[in-house]
Amino acid sequence: MIRRKIKDAMFQLGAVDWDRRLFDSLIPLPDGTSYNAYLIQGSEKTALLDTVDPAKTDIIMEQLADVAEVDYIVAHHAEQDHSGSIPHILAKYPDATVLASPKCKQMLIDHLHLPENKIKTVSDGETISLGSHTLEFVHTPWVHWPETMCTYVREEKALFSCDLFGAHLATSDLFAQDDERVYEAAKRYYAEIMMPFRSIIRKNIDKLSLLPIDIICPSHGPAYIHPPFILDAYKDWISETPKNSLVVAYISMHNSTRILVDRLVSSCASKGIFVQQFDLSVTDVGKLAIALVDAATIVLGTPTVHVGAHPHVLNAANLANALRPKLKFASVIGSYGWATKAVEQIASAIGALKVEIIPPVLCKGQPLPHDLDAIENLANGIYDRHRNAGLLI
Numbered sequence: 478m479i480r481r482k483i484k485d486a487m488f489q490l491g492a493v494d495w496d497r498r499l500f501d502s503l504i505p506l507p508d509g510t511s512y513n514a515y516l517i518q519g520s521e522k523t524a525l526l527d528t529v530d531p532a533k534t535d536i537i538m539e540q541l542a543d544v545a546e547v548d549y550i551v552a553h554h555a556e557q558d559h560s561g562s563i564p565h566i567l568a569k570y571p572d573a574t575v576l577a578s579p580k581c582k583q584m585l586i587d588h589l590h591l592p593e594n595k596i597k598t599v600s601d602g603e604t605i606s607l608g609s610h611t612l613e614f615v616h617t618p619w620v621h622w623p624e625t626m627c628t629y630v631r632e633e634k635a636l637f638s639c640d641l642f643g644a645h646l647a648t649s650d651l652f653a654q655d656d657e658r659v660y661e662a663a664k665r666y667y668a669e670i671m672m673p674f675r676s677i678i679r680k681n682i683d684k685l686s687l688l689p690i691d692i693i694c695p696s697h698g699p700a701y702i703h704p705p706f707i708l709d710a711y712k713d714w715i716s717e718t719p720k721n722s723l724v725v726a727y728i729s730m731h732n733s734t735r736i737l738v739d740r741l742v743s744s745c746a747s748k749g750i751f752v753q754q755f756d757l758s759v760t761d762v763g764k765l766a767i768a769l770v771d772a773a774t775i776v777l778g779t780p781t782v783h784v785g786a787h788p789h790v791l792n793a794a795n796l797a798n799a800l801r802p803k804l805k806f807a808s809v810i811g812s813y814g815w816a817t818k819a820v821e822q823i824a825s826a827i828g829a830l831k832v833e834i835i836p837p838v839l840c841k842g843q844p845l846p847h848d849l850d851a852i853e854n855l856a857n858g859i860y861d862r863h864r865n866a867g868l869l870i
Protein backbone atom coordinates (compact mmCIF):
# COMPACT_ATOMS: atom_id res chain seq x y z
CA MET A 478 0.00 0.00 0.00
CA ILE A 479 1.33 3.44 -0.86
CA ARG A 480 1.14 6.58 1.26
CA ARG A 481 -2.38 7.99 0.91
CA LYS A 482 -3.65 11.49 1.49
CA ILE A 483 -6.37 12.02 4.08
CA LYS A 484 -6.39 15.81 3.98
CA ASP A 485 -3.87 18.46 3.05
CA ALA A 486 -0.51 17.55 4.64
CA MET A 487 -2.02 14.52 6.42
CA PHE A 488 -1.34 11.04 5.09
CA GLN A 489 -2.09 7.47 6.04
CA LEU A 490 0.84 5.08 6.02
CA GLY A 491 1.02 1.52 7.21
CA ALA A 492 0.24 -1.98 6.12
CA VAL A 493 -2.85 -3.99 5.34
CA ASP A 494 -2.33 -7.49 6.71
CA TRP A 495 -4.70 -9.42 4.45
CA ASP A 496 -3.49 -12.85 5.51
CA ARG A 497 -3.21 -12.62 9.29
CA ARG A 498 -5.70 -14.94 10.94
CA LEU A 499 -4.74 -14.77 14.62
CA PHE A 500 -3.76 -11.96 16.96
CA ASP A 501 -1.86 -12.54 20.21
CA SER A 502 -1.99 -16.23 19.22
CA LEU A 503 -5.54 -16.04 20.58
CA ILE A 504 -7.95 -13.77 18.72
CA PRO A 505 -9.31 -14.97 15.36
CA LEU A 506 -9.01 -12.45 12.52
CA PRO A 507 -11.39 -13.76 9.83
CA ASP A 508 -11.07 -10.49 7.91
CA GLY A 509 -7.36 -9.80 8.48
CA THR A 510 -6.32 -6.45 9.93
CA SER A 511 -4.28 -3.33 9.24
CA TYR A 512 -1.67 -1.31 11.12
CA ASN A 513 -2.22 2.36 10.31
CA ALA A 514 0.37 5.04 10.88
CA TYR A 515 -0.16 8.70 9.96
CA LEU A 516 2.21 11.36 8.71
CA ILE A 517 1.48 15.04 9.32
CA GLN A 518 3.76 17.40 7.43
CA GLY A 519 3.27 20.76 9.10
CA SER A 520 4.73 23.99 7.76
CA GLU A 521 7.61 23.77 10.24
CA LYS A 522 7.78 20.25 11.64
CA THR A 523 6.77 16.74 10.64
CA ALA A 524 5.21 14.14 12.93
CA LEU A 525 4.68 10.42 12.45
CA LEU A 526 1.79 9.07 14.52
CA ASP A 527 2.39 5.40 15.41
CA THR A 528 4.26 2.88 13.27
CA VAL A 529 3.46 -0.71 12.27
CA ASP A 530 3.85 -4.29 13.39
CA PRO A 531 7.52 -5.36 13.22
CA ALA A 532 6.70 -7.86 10.45
CA LYS A 533 5.61 -4.97 8.21
CA THR A 534 8.50 -2.59 8.90
CA ASP A 535 9.76 -2.75 5.31
CA ILE A 536 6.48 -1.30 4.08
CA ILE A 537 6.52 1.80 6.26
CA MET A 538 10.21 2.37 5.55
CA GLU A 539 9.40 2.36 1.84
CA GLN A 540 6.53 4.79 2.41
CA LEU A 541 8.98 7.12 4.17
CA ALA A 542 11.68 6.78 1.52
CA ASP A 543 11.18 10.33 0.19
CA VAL A 544 10.47 11.94 3.57
CA ALA A 545 13.66 13.78 4.50
CA GLU A 546 12.82 14.68 8.09
CA VAL A 547 10.60 13.38 10.85
CA ASP A 548 10.81 15.55 13.96
CA TYR A 549 8.37 13.67 16.18
CA ILE A 550 7.25 10.08 16.47
CA VAL A 551 4.05 9.95 18.52
CA ALA A 552 3.61 6.62 20.31
CA HIS A 553 -0.03 6.39 21.35
CA HIS A 554 0.36 2.86 22.65
CA ALA A 555 3.34 0.63 23.40
CA GLU A 556 1.88 -2.61 22.03
CA GLN A 557 4.19 -3.74 19.28
CA ASP A 558 1.66 -3.73 16.42
CA HIS A 559 1.94 0.08 16.63
CA SER A 560 5.29 0.68 18.28
CA GLY A 561 7.29 -2.22 16.86
CA SER A 562 8.92 -0.27 14.03
CA ILE A 563 9.99 2.73 16.15
CA PRO A 564 13.61 1.52 16.47
CA HIS A 565 13.91 1.37 12.66
CA ILE A 566 12.30 4.80 12.26
CA LEU A 567 14.67 6.24 14.86
CA ALA A 568 17.61 4.73 13.01
CA LYS A 569 16.51 6.57 9.84
CA TYR A 570 15.70 9.82 11.70
CA PRO A 571 18.22 9.92 14.59
CA ASP A 572 17.22 13.46 15.57
CA ALA A 573 13.53 12.58 15.97
CA THR A 574 11.93 12.69 19.42
CA VAL A 575 9.46 10.06 20.54
CA LEU A 576 6.44 11.58 22.27
CA ALA A 577 4.54 9.37 24.70
CA SER A 578 2.54 9.40 27.91
CA PRO A 579 4.67 8.84 31.05
CA LYS A 580 3.49 5.23 31.38
CA CYS A 581 4.09 4.60 27.69
CA LYS A 582 7.64 5.90 28.00
CA GLN A 583 8.57 3.20 30.47
CA MET A 584 6.81 0.54 28.40
CA LEU A 585 8.71 1.58 25.28
CA ILE A 586 11.94 1.22 27.26
CA ASP A 587 10.84 -2.16 28.61
CA HIS A 588 9.45 -3.64 25.39
CA LEU A 589 11.64 -2.08 22.70
CA HIS A 590 14.71 -1.04 24.72
CA LEU A 591 14.46 2.50 23.35
CA PRO A 592 17.04 4.89 24.82
CA GLU A 593 15.43 6.94 27.58
CA ASN A 594 16.82 10.21 26.22
CA LYS A 595 14.97 9.74 22.92
CA ILE A 596 11.56 9.82 24.60
CA LYS A 597 9.81 12.98 25.79
CA THR A 598 6.69 12.59 27.89
CA VAL A 599 3.62 14.64 27.10
CA SER A 600 0.95 15.43 29.65
CA ASP A 601 -2.80 15.28 29.18
CA GLY A 602 -3.88 18.33 27.16
CA GLU A 603 -0.33 19.32 26.22
CA THR A 604 0.15 20.69 22.71
CA ILE A 605 3.00 20.69 20.24
CA SER A 606 3.00 22.92 17.17
CA LEU A 607 4.07 21.72 13.75
CA GLY A 608 3.57 25.26 12.46
CA SER A 609 0.40 24.87 10.46
CA HIS A 610 -0.90 22.02 12.65
CA THR A 611 -1.28 21.74 16.42
CA LEU A 612 -1.08 18.32 18.06
CA GLU A 613 -3.09 18.10 21.28
CA PHE A 614 -2.46 14.97 23.32
CA VAL A 615 -5.44 13.47 25.10
CA HIS A 616 -4.67 10.81 27.67
CA THR A 617 -7.17 7.98 27.33
CA PRO A 618 -5.95 5.28 29.71
CA TRP A 619 -7.05 1.66 29.45
CA VAL A 620 -8.08 1.54 25.82
CA HIS A 621 -6.78 -1.03 26.27
CA TRP A 622 -3.46 -0.70 28.11
CA PRO A 623 -2.84 1.72 30.97
CA GLU A 624 -0.60 4.02 28.89
CA THR A 625 -2.84 4.74 25.90
CA MET A 626 -3.49 8.22 24.53
CA CYS A 627 -4.94 9.90 21.43
CA THR A 628 -3.82 12.89 19.38
CA TYR A 629 -6.22 15.60 18.26
CA VAL A 630 -5.20 17.89 15.40
CA ARG A 631 -7.04 21.10 16.11
CA GLU A 632 -6.91 22.74 12.70
CA GLU A 633 -8.41 19.69 10.96
CA LYS A 634 -10.66 18.53 13.81
CA ALA A 635 -9.02 15.13 13.35
CA LEU A 636 -8.77 12.53 16.10
CA PHE A 637 -6.05 9.88 15.90
CA SER A 638 -7.32 7.25 18.28
CA CYS A 639 -4.98 4.25 17.87
CA ASP A 640 -6.78 1.08 19.07
CA LEU A 641 -9.89 2.95 20.26
CA PHE A 642 -12.60 2.78 17.56
CA GLY A 643 -10.41 0.34 15.60
CA ALA A 644 -11.52 -2.62 13.51
CA HIS A 645 -9.60 -5.74 12.59
CA LEU A 646 -10.42 -5.42 8.91
CA ALA A 647 -8.18 -5.71 5.88
CA THR A 648 -9.62 -3.39 3.27
CA SER A 649 -8.40 -1.20 0.46
CA ASP A 650 -10.87 1.50 1.60
CA LEU A 651 -9.17 4.48 3.21
CA PHE A 652 -12.50 5.62 4.64
CA ALA A 653 -15.31 3.45 6.02
CA GLN A 654 -17.77 2.79 3.21
CA ASP A 655 -19.21 -0.68 3.62
CA ASP A 656 -21.00 0.16 6.84
CA GLU A 657 -22.29 -3.32 7.65
CA ARG A 658 -18.90 -4.95 7.25
CA VAL A 659 -17.10 -2.21 9.16
CA TYR A 660 -19.72 -2.29 11.93
CA GLU A 661 -19.25 -6.05 12.39
CA ALA A 662 -15.44 -5.75 12.41
CA ALA A 663 -15.50 -2.81 14.83
CA LYS A 664 -17.93 -4.63 17.13
CA ARG A 665 -15.74 -7.74 17.06
CA TYR A 666 -12.75 -5.54 17.93
CA TYR A 667 -14.64 -3.88 20.78
CA ALA A 668 -15.87 -7.24 22.08
CA GLU A 669 -12.48 -8.91 22.08
CA ILE A 670 -10.27 -6.01 23.12
CA MET A 671 -12.21 -3.18 24.73
CA MET A 672 -15.27 -4.67 26.44
CA PRO A 673 -13.61 -5.33 29.83
CA PHE A 674 -12.82 -1.60 30.06
CA ARG A 675 -16.19 -0.18 29.10
CA SER A 676 -16.66 1.94 32.24
CA ILE A 677 -13.39 3.77 31.65
CA ILE A 678 -14.09 3.95 27.92
CA ARG A 679 -17.28 5.78 28.85
CA LYS A 680 -15.21 8.40 30.69
CA ASN A 681 -12.75 8.66 27.82
CA ILE A 682 -15.54 9.14 25.28
CA ASP A 683 -17.11 11.82 27.48
CA LYS A 684 -13.74 13.56 27.44
CA LEU A 685 -13.34 13.22 23.67
CA SER A 686 -16.93 14.42 23.14
CA LEU A 687 -15.80 17.89 24.23
CA LEU A 688 -13.77 18.12 21.01
CA PRO A 689 -15.36 18.93 17.65
CA ILE A 690 -14.42 15.93 15.53
CA ASP A 691 -14.70 15.77 11.73
CA ILE A 692 -12.67 12.61 11.19
CA ILE A 693 -11.51 9.70 13.35
CA CYS A 694 -8.37 7.88 12.23
CA PRO A 695 -7.80 4.65 14.19
CA SER A 696 -4.75 2.44 13.85
CA HIS A 697 -6.72 -0.62 12.71
CA GLY A 698 -9.26 -0.53 9.89
CA PRO A 699 -10.62 2.38 7.86
CA ALA A 700 -10.98 6.00 8.98
CA TYR A 701 -14.38 7.46 9.79
CA ILE A 702 -15.37 10.64 7.95
CA HIS A 703 -18.80 10.28 9.54
CA PRO A 704 -17.75 10.02 13.22
CA PRO A 705 -21.26 9.48 14.64
CA PHE A 706 -21.26 6.06 12.93
CA ILE A 707 -18.63 4.71 15.30
CA LEU A 708 -19.29 7.04 18.26
CA ASP A 709 -22.97 6.07 18.42
CA ALA A 710 -22.07 2.39 18.07
CA TYR A 711 -19.65 2.68 21.00
CA LYS A 712 -22.21 4.52 23.12
CA ASP A 713 -24.58 1.59 22.58
CA TRP A 714 -21.96 -1.08 23.30
CA ILE A 715 -20.62 0.58 26.48
CA SER A 716 -24.01 1.24 28.03
CA GLU A 717 -24.82 -0.91 31.05
CA THR A 718 -28.27 -1.87 29.74
CA PRO A 719 -28.28 -5.19 27.91
CA LYS A 720 -30.76 -6.12 25.21
CA ASN A 721 -33.48 -8.78 25.24
CA SER A 722 -30.88 -11.27 24.10
CA LEU A 723 -29.90 -14.77 25.19
CA VAL A 724 -26.64 -16.54 24.36
CA VAL A 725 -26.69 -20.34 24.50
CA ALA A 726 -23.19 -21.78 24.20
CA TYR A 727 -22.88 -25.53 24.45
CA ILE A 728 -21.21 -28.82 23.69
CA SER A 729 -23.06 -32.08 23.21
CA MET A 730 -21.28 -35.42 23.00
CA HIS A 731 -24.16 -37.92 22.83
CA ASN A 732 -27.08 -35.61 22.00
CA SER A 733 -28.57 -35.30 25.50
CA THR A 734 -27.38 -31.73 26.05
CA ARG A 735 -28.38 -30.83 22.49
CA ILE A 736 -31.97 -31.94 23.20
CA LEU A 737 -32.05 -29.59 26.19
CA VAL A 738 -30.50 -26.78 24.16
CA ASP A 739 -32.98 -27.21 21.31
CA ARG A 740 -35.93 -27.07 23.69
CA LEU A 741 -34.59 -24.02 25.52
CA VAL A 742 -33.80 -22.11 22.32
CA SER A 743 -37.17 -22.94 20.80
CA SER A 744 -39.08 -21.99 23.93
CA CYS A 745 -37.21 -18.70 24.48
CA ALA A 746 -37.50 -17.73 20.82
CA SER A 747 -41.26 -18.36 20.92
CA LYS A 748 -41.49 -15.92 23.84
CA GLY A 749 -39.87 -13.16 21.78
CA ILE A 750 -36.35 -13.42 23.21
CA PHE A 751 -33.57 -12.96 20.65
CA VAL A 752 -31.43 -16.10 20.92
CA GLN A 753 -27.96 -16.85 19.56
CA GLN A 754 -26.85 -20.49 19.75
CA PHE A 755 -23.18 -21.51 19.57
CA ASP A 756 -21.85 -25.05 19.23
CA LEU A 757 -18.51 -24.56 20.95
CA SER A 758 -16.88 -27.41 19.06
CA VAL A 759 -16.96 -25.32 15.87
CA THR A 760 -17.78 -21.74 16.80
CA ASP A 761 -15.61 -18.69 16.13
CA VAL A 762 -15.04 -17.28 19.61
CA GLY A 763 -15.07 -13.80 18.10
CA LYS A 764 -18.72 -14.35 17.10
CA LEU A 765 -19.45 -15.49 20.63
CA ALA A 766 -17.74 -12.37 22.02
CA ILE A 767 -19.81 -10.15 19.70
CA ALA A 768 -23.00 -11.82 20.94
CA LEU A 769 -21.95 -11.18 24.54
CA VAL A 770 -21.78 -7.40 23.93
CA ASP A 771 -25.59 -7.11 24.06
CA ALA A 772 -26.74 -10.27 25.85
CA ALA A 773 -28.68 -10.11 29.10
CA THR A 774 -28.43 -13.85 29.75
CA ILE A 775 -25.99 -16.63 29.03
CA VAL A 776 -26.81 -20.31 29.34
CA LEU A 777 -23.92 -22.73 29.13
CA GLY A 778 -24.78 -26.26 28.07
CA THR A 779 -22.39 -29.03 28.95
CA PRO A 780 -22.12 -32.76 29.09
CA THR A 781 -20.07 -34.20 31.93
CA VAL A 782 -16.52 -35.30 31.23
CA HIS A 783 -14.75 -37.06 34.07
CA VAL A 784 -17.27 -35.60 36.54
CA GLY A 785 -16.68 -32.06 35.30
CA ALA A 786 -17.78 -29.64 32.59
CA HIS A 787 -16.54 -30.16 29.06
CA PRO A 788 -13.23 -28.26 28.55
CA HIS A 789 -14.64 -26.23 25.63
CA VAL A 790 -17.47 -25.04 27.87
CA LEU A 791 -15.02 -24.09 30.60
CA ASN A 792 -13.05 -22.14 27.97
CA ALA A 793 -16.21 -20.25 27.02
CA ALA A 794 -16.96 -19.56 30.69
CA ASN A 795 -13.40 -18.28 31.18
CA LEU A 796 -13.73 -16.10 28.08
CA ALA A 797 -17.00 -14.57 29.30
CA ASN A 798 -15.46 -14.02 32.72
CA ALA A 799 -12.46 -12.23 31.17
CA LEU A 800 -14.48 -10.07 28.78
CA ARG A 801 -16.84 -8.88 31.56
CA PRO A 802 -19.94 -8.35 29.40
CA LYS A 803 -23.00 -6.62 30.81
CA LEU A 804 -24.77 -9.93 31.43
CA LYS A 805 -27.38 -9.93 34.20
CA PHE A 806 -28.32 -13.62 34.35
CA ALA A 807 -26.64 -16.98 33.81
CA SER A 808 -27.54 -20.63 34.02
CA VAL A 809 -26.23 -24.08 33.20
CA ILE A 810 -27.93 -26.97 31.49
CA GLY A 811 -26.54 -30.38 30.62
CA SER A 812 -26.31 -34.05 31.26
CA TYR A 813 -24.25 -36.51 33.23
CA GLY A 814 -23.79 -40.26 33.45
CA TRP A 815 -23.42 -40.93 37.17
CA ALA A 816 -22.24 -37.72 38.91
CA THR A 817 -21.21 -34.18 38.00
CA LYS A 818 -19.48 -31.12 39.38
CA ALA A 819 -20.13 -29.13 36.19
CA VAL A 820 -22.30 -26.45 37.78
CA GLU A 821 -19.82 -25.72 40.57
CA GLN A 822 -16.97 -25.54 38.07
CA ILE A 823 -18.79 -23.17 35.73
CA ALA A 824 -20.07 -20.97 38.58
CA SER A 825 -16.49 -20.65 39.79
CA ALA A 826 -15.22 -19.88 36.27
CA ILE A 827 -17.66 -16.95 35.86
CA GLY A 828 -17.11 -15.67 39.39
CA ALA A 829 -16.18 -12.16 38.21
CA LEU A 830 -19.51 -11.64 36.44
CA LYS A 831 -22.18 -9.84 38.44
CA VAL A 832 -24.94 -12.20 37.40
CA GLU A 833 -27.85 -13.89 39.09
CA ILE A 834 -27.51 -17.64 38.62
CA ILE A 835 -30.87 -19.02 37.54
CA PRO A 836 -31.31 -22.59 38.90
CA PRO A 837 -29.60 -25.00 36.49
CA VAL A 838 -31.16 -28.01 34.78
CA LEU A 839 -29.12 -31.21 34.67
CA CYS A 840 -30.42 -34.55 33.51
CA LYS A 841 -29.09 -38.05 34.08
CA GLY A 842 -28.58 -39.66 30.70
CA GLN A 843 -31.08 -38.89 27.95
CA PRO A 844 -33.62 -36.21 28.92
CA LEU A 845 -36.99 -37.43 30.17
CA PRO A 846 -40.26 -35.46 30.02
CA HIS A 847 -39.69 -33.99 33.47
CA ASP A 848 -36.27 -32.71 32.33
CA LEU A 849 -37.90 -30.94 29.40
CA ASP A 850 -40.48 -29.49 31.80
CA ALA A 851 -37.58 -28.13 33.83
CA ILE A 852 -36.20 -26.53 30.66
CA GLU A 853 -39.58 -24.89 30.08
CA ASN A 854 -39.41 -23.53 33.63
CA LEU A 855 -35.95 -22.17 32.90
CA ALA A 856 -37.24 -20.48 29.73
CA ASN A 857 -40.09 -18.95 31.76
CA GLY A 858 -37.58 -17.78 34.35
CA ILE A 859 -35.45 -16.09 31.70
CA TYR A 860 -38.50 -14.45 30.15
CA ASP A 861 -39.71 -13.17 33.53
CA ARG A 862 -36.32 -11.73 34.36
CA HIS A 863 -36.02 -9.99 30.99
CA ARG A 864 -39.54 -8.59 31.42
CA ASN A 865 -38.88 -7.41 34.98
CA ALA A 866 -35.66 -5.76 33.82
CA GLY A 867 -37.65 -3.84 31.20
CA LEU A 868 -35.85 -5.51 28.29
CA LEU A 869 -38.91 -6.76 26.38
CA ILE A 870 -39.98 -4.55 23.54
Ligand code: FEO
Pocket residue numbers: 554556557558559621640697
Ligand atom coordinates in the same frame (compact mmCIF):
# COMPACT_ATOMS: atom_id res chain seq x y z
FE1 FEO B 1 -3.47 -2.64 18.18
FE2 FEO B 1 -3.35 -2.87 21.53
O1 FEO B 1 -2.66 -2.87 19.83
